[in-house]
Structures are given as C-alpha cells and as structure tokens.
Amino acid sequence: MQASSNPGTAPRFASGTGLHVRAVGERALLLETSGTAEASALHSLLATSPLPGQIEAVPAARTVLVRFATRTETREAAARAGQLAGEALPDEAQEPRMVELETVYDGEDLEEVVRLSGLGSVQAVIEAHTAAHWTAAFSGFAPGFAYLTGGDPRLQVPRRSEPRTAVPAGSVALAGEYSAAYPGVSPGGWQLIGRTSAPLWDLEREFPALIAPGMRVRFVPVRERAELSARSAGDRGQGTDLARSDPDPGLQARPDAVVLETGLLVTVQDLGRPGHSHVGVGRSGAADRSALARANRLAGNTPDAAGLEVLFGGLRLRAEQDLVLAVTGASAGLTVQDASGPNAGMLPDRPFLLRAGSELELGIPVAGLRTYIAFRGGLEIPAVLGSRSTDTLAGLGPEPVAPGTALTIGAEPGSAVGHAEVPPPLPGGFAELRYVPGPRQDWFGPDGTSAFESRDWTVGGQSNRVGIRFEGSPLPCLRSGELASEAVLPGSVQVPPSGQPILFLADAPVTGGYPVIGVVLEADLDLAAQLRPGTAVRFVPVTLPA
Template identity: 50%
Template structure:
C-alpha cells in the first residue's frame, strides 16, 4: 500500500500512510480534526479496526489483518469530519500546589508573573486530546496559547509522580516517577492512573480538566495490594531460578492505546500458541517467557508442561528424597535425571525439577503449564509490560506460580515441528517503507538495506538497539509525536535504528523509516544478542513512497 493523499478542503483526512502491513497513519490539518476523526472511529469503527491512537497531527489506526489495513485508506479519506459532533467528556477537578521548580522560568518565557502563570493555568478548561508516554499521561490542550513554552533544554532523569507540567501547547500530570523534559509548575496528589478503578485513567481522552490552586494537598491512600494467596497454591510451579529474566506473558492487551497502554504480550506469538496447543490450553493462556535459558522450576503437584521457542536442552531431575518415577516414595532412591524434547507435552511429577538450558539457536523460550499460568488480569491480560510496569512482576526465586483452568481440550496435543530459529549469523527481515521514509534521502534508504546491523546488549522487550553505519536525515526539525507500533524502525538523531518490540512506547517523536512486516515479528524477537539483522524491502510493497510517488496528490490506494 502506498501513501494516499486528498487535496480537498479542510475537515477531511489529508493523507494516509502505511505503517507496516497492519496499520495506517492518517494525517490531518490540526488537533481539532484529530479529535473529530478519533471520535468518529471510536463511535463507528472501521471494518477490522483494532485500536485508534490520536496524536498532535495524526491518527494511527491498527487493523486485524493486512487486507483490512489496505482497505482503510480510501475509507479514511472519504470521512467528513465537519459533521462530527463532539460529545463533551466529564469534568475532572485537580487540586494543585503551584510550587514547581520551573514556575519562575515559565513566567519569564511567557512574560507573566508567577501569579499570572497560576491564573492562566487555573483560569481555563483543559481538554485531554490524546494519551501517550505512560499510562495515565494525558496531553491536555487549553483554550488559549498564553502558556505555550518549550521543553527544557536538558530533560530531568526523574520527575516525581504528580508533577503538573507544561510543554508546547500542552499541559499534563506525570502519573508515575519517570524521566521527562516538561516544565514543572506544580504538584498534585491526584492518582492519574489507578487500576482499581473501572476507568483506570482519571482523565481519559475527551475529558475536560479544571486545575484548582490549593495551599496543601490531601493525600488519598492507594488501595492495599491484594494477597496473592501463594500459601494456598496446591498445584503449579515453584520458581527455583528465573534465569536472566522470566516473565508471565500471553497474547497481550490491544485496544488501550488511547490510555497510553501498549499491547505488550509475548514477543514470539507463534511459540506461545504452539506451547499452549500442545498442553491443551486456550491459545491466549498465560505462559512463562524466559530469556537465554537458566529457568529452573519445581512441580507442586503433578503437572503437564511443554516448552516451545528457542531450542534448548530440557532436563528433568527427580530428587533423591522425593517420589520415584511411578510415584512411590522409597526414601533411598538415588537422584534420577532424564531429558525431554522441545515442543512436546511431558509430565513433571510433584517435586521434580525442570531446567531449561541455554538456547542452541534463538533467544526466547516459552514454558506452558496445562491450565495456564495464573496471575491477576490487568485490562484483560496477564502479560507483563516492562515499560509501563503494568502486569505481574518478573518471576523471582522462591515464588509459587499457580496453574489455572484455561484449557481448551481434555487431551494434550501431539509433538510439533518448530521453525528454524536465528543464530549469531545474519537474519533477513522484510520491511515496509514509511511512514516517514521521506525524512531520508536515497543514500540513507540504500544504506539501511545494504548493511548488517548488529543487535547490541542494550536491547530489551521495549526495542532492539542496532549498531551499524549511522543513517542521516535529509531534513531538519522535529517530528510531532505520533503513534507507533511493534516492528517500527525508529531513527534517533545519532542515526542508529531502534526496532520496537511489544513493550514499545505508543508514541514517538523520531521518524520511522520502515516497519517489519507483522508475520516476521516472531522471527525478529528470536534474534540473539550479538546476532545481526539485514533489512530488505518487502516484496509487493514497492520502493519507498518518497521515490515511487513524487506527486502524492495522484496516488491511489494499492490493493
């Protein structure tokens, strides 16, 4: 699919750009039209629509298939945004103490006194235009431009939770302690994100916010953490060692991008489905995702397990003081050791210990337990989002992990063949150009696909940081933050690509030169640290849009 453009009057989508194979980016003339399109899409979703993410000048629409994404271009261009009536969101009042570290600097930048800044901030209604950066972080636009200020030249490494801030035309409240470059003018005790509420975000997109100046804050206690009931677990796994990192993952939580929440979920989705299928679970049952081997678990009660993903040696030990292989406890039996195959159901009897060895190829292994791994669901998913902190904590030694009831069959499945997994050599990944390939010249686009990019140790579930000959931009300036997705190749100013994975930030301000095709994301997730990636333009998607379509006003939707 190529860039689609519309040159007619305002109150319509100006252009539609592909974002990989399963999303499109609609460009609009301003925030008013962004909000109108977002409201339309939420009220009347397009066929195949999965998620909608508004930003300063764009709306990204995620689809459930490449075919649905291809059809969205013409549908978006045909929408009349002028007829959309905005439903007024709820009014949220936020008590604020105006003693921020940057209050005096904001006064200088705006030509107001400190008291004038407070009056301007409290004297208007702010509307949450879109979410991003972190769950509960809402970009709020005011009724005037009196408080327009730039970001700090040097971002802070840690901004306290509850900080009330300004940047550009926006105001926001930091929902949690995090790095940030906004100008801090005050603080609030309001909990902007609380998963115990039916609507976790205190102020969601479309809601209105009124800040009120107060002299002191009333702290509202957070709900007490629920008891996990670990002592009552009668059936499951005891974590003896989590290895380098082991997390509970399922197929993710799509549909919450507007709240600043990414889909997260397992990085190698096909391996999760395979492991669950083998033990007779539902495809979305939670599993344990483990990195680079070293995971050791002990059965609490008899369990049925399967391990898929990176091929590794699987060793089962029956302790000498535990039951023997037929379940009888004879006390003096010596320790027994056996190996079990990958992608095959096997029994781990009460007290037996499974060790997942270092991968022979690939990087991530997936351990499925019949019934699924039990954990509290957050926004409909048990997956751990390492960037936002949503979901279960990483597994720790001594933890008890209960087995659930997420089965789909009374029997286990047959052993399955696994695909080839990458090693420390070169893995080829297909990419779709754009949505911002026009920020790069022909030399940079050629360099992207003519060299091998090394996967550095700074890589994680947020993104793979690559190293090679840097790519140079062909234009200056900054790109307004816009929606992004797993598979996006974002190019920071230093020119070294970052390949976003499942825990990526939902918006970004660096241009995305291309996006890995959706069906190869599982392969990308298995490229080990020290391996290399070579990109190539995906067959059927042509040359980058900036060269194949010099006159975008004539570009049509490509099927």
C-alpha cells in the same frame, strides 16, 4: 508478496483539505491532519462512527492511527478516507466531560516558567494555567498520561535541557503547547509547576484512566498541601504483584510449582492486552507469539493461556504437584532432576510430565534468545485489563518472576495434549527481516532508504522487550527537528537523531517522537524476538499484494 528493490515511499493519498493518509505496516493507516485540534476531532468521529473493520483508533499530536482487522478493509478505508475531512462531529462529541484537578502550585520549575513565559510572576503563571479549559488530545508515554491542549499561548515553554530521571507521581507540568499530570513516577523532561492528588490511573475503576482523549480538564488551585496516596505514589502501582519472593499465603495456599532460579529475566506472558492504546497502554504479550501459541497447543491449553517467557535460559523450578508442560522457543537444553538423578533427555516442542518433587532446569540456549514454558491449565494469575502479561515499559501486570515465586496452575482445560511439532528455524549469526515502507520514509529520501536496506545492522546489547537497538553507521536523515508525537506499532523501525534504528517489539510505546522509516512484517516479529546481541540483520523491502 514480492521482494522489491525499490519500494519507494509509503503510500500517501491526498484526501481532502488538511487530511492525508499514510500506510503503516500491513493493516493500519496514519490519518494526518493539520493540527492537534483537528486530530482530536477526527478521533472523536472515529470513536463514535468507526470505519468498517476498524479495531482501534489512536490519536496523537497531529495524526490518528487506525488499525483494521484485514488488509482488504485497510485498502477500502484508505480509498474513502477523504470523506472524513468534511464530516461533522456527532452532537455528543461536542459536549465532552469536564474533569477538575485540584492542584498545589509549588513546582520546582515555576520560576523558570516565569522567565521563559515572560509572564512576570508566579501568580500570573498560575492564573494563566487555571483560566484555561484544557482538552485531552491524546494519551501516550505512560498509562493514563494525557496530553492537554488549549492553554494560554504564553505558557508554551520548551522542555528542560536535561530530563529528570524520576518525576514524582501527580506532578503537573508544561512542555511546548501541552500540559499534563504524571499518573506515576517516571523519567521526564517537562517543566514542573505543581502537583495534584487526583487518582489519575486506578485499575480498580471500570475505566482506569481519569482523563481520556476528548475530555476537558480544568486545574483548580488549592493552598493546602495535597498528600499523594500510596497507590499513586508507588514506583509501579499499576499491576498485579503476584510474582514475588514472599507470595501471599491466601493467594498461594497450594502452589503447583516453585521457581528456584530465574537467570536474566522471567516474565508471565499471554497474547497481551490490545485495545487500550488510546489511554496509553500498549498490547504487550509474548515477544515470540508463535512460540507461546505452540507451547499452549502442545499442553492442550486455550491460545490465551498464560505461561512463562524466559530470557536466555537459567530458569530452575520444582514441581509440587504432577504437571504437564511444554517448552518452545530458543534452543535451550532441558534437564530434569528427580530421585533417580539428573535426566537430560527431555525434548522441547512436545508435551511431557514433570512429577511432583522433580526439578526442571533450562540451560543457556545455543540458538535463539527467548524460551516459553506452558503449563497445562495455564498460570492462574488475576488479569489486568484483560491480560496476565507483564508490560515492562508501562509497569502493568505481575512483577517479573523472582526466586521463591510460587506458581498456581489453572483448571484442567478438558482438551487433549498436542503432538510433537517441528518448530521454525531459529536465527544464527545473520538474519533477514522483511519490511514495508514506513509512514515517514520520505524523511530519509532515496539515499537514506538505500543505506537502510544495503547495510548489515548489528543487534545491540541494550535491546529488550521494548525494542531492538541496532548498531552501525548512522543513517542520514533529510530533515532536522522533532517529529510531533504519533502512534507507533510493534514492528515499527524508528530512527532517532543518533541514526541508529530501533525496532519496536511487544512492549513498544503507544506513541513515539522520531520518524518511522519502515515497518517489519508481523510474520517476522517472532523471528526478531529471537535475535541475540551481535547478530547481523539485513532489512529486505517487500511489496504488499494489491
């Protein structure tokens, strides 16, 4: 891999009528079609006949993003992608499952939709909406949120000029060519026309999403008032609430540790939940994956064991049993308070014993941002979609850890603890992030690309696990208007109309609506997770090996 002063635009391979291929990062391709129906059909084909090495295919408005296991398989897929344009769908993809949603049409924006659509009456809007057999083209925005297409063209109304801060769960809405039903409470700017009590997202089902890409949907009007269940109407309602200040005695009968203070934010994290992007669920997991992996090695755990991710120190916990721990990541001082008094001699990046009754306190880090604590045996918390991670964007997994949370540790892993390791250097006041051209770098042209690479961008204070918001002179863009929603990956650098780049981290959304100018290398995302507000960052272009 070599640095390049002029990486050009992302590789774009003409590959048959209506289908183009754009590289996304190191091991993904964006297959660009001529429309939503074509993208949905392509996703159905890839779901039934995956390409060699294909890990995941994520449909969007006019594209399908495909992730691969290796760089070689990515290159081979790019070379043969043109053959997909002419392939017919398998027979089973021609008869999708139909889902019926009983809907009460009493939405706050019905009269506005009547005006915008020109249909003349509320009844005419209802008849147009219920007459269509909608198709779930793709998911995104929130778990179980399906973008439905195929409606009456007269229902193509613009979003509200001012989005709502909270749209009720079950709301049925319109925006552009799409209709949708909100699985949970969330912000939103769509026009609300009704509501359904259907359980759109339920983790107790084998397949939590009621509507998945490729399914057909019909809205059935009902007169009676639909009452939403407590599960669907809850503010979160999509995860496992075990990290709380009033733990269930049945679940926490014999705690191994108790959290006394948390600082800014403490969450439970493991390696995440890949493979669910097609229903609107991102990977999540530790923001600095190498730090968590190192902590688990030191504690003798399996790589997927769950631990704590601590933002900017401030954690204090008490051991109720003898525990073996390892602390990695940001350089924060460790103090153990026991019967003999405080002992500040504990060192990170090596396993140590915390005796029952002793307290461990994590100071404010002098370098880095996120610290990881692994407990030998791992945190024992029920998994949600195969992971114990807290996804702060999707609202999945356990709630953020609060003072009073009782922690239960899993069984002895049966392996030896690790030896002390030398961690990689933490970023100081300046850092470089290597990147490859993004799929929409052509939106910015040579001048915009040069500006992106030549400037020092400052990490903003509004950054979080979803992404780093950078501050600096606005980046010029050659095009105006919205980009049709398409899948994004952690590492994608998206540029909204403000011209201030956003680098997506572990809790990145599944889809985004702004152009991606570049994709930071996976190897540099752990460094990015440790960048503190105020740090100056330079994006350095690199060329991937052929």
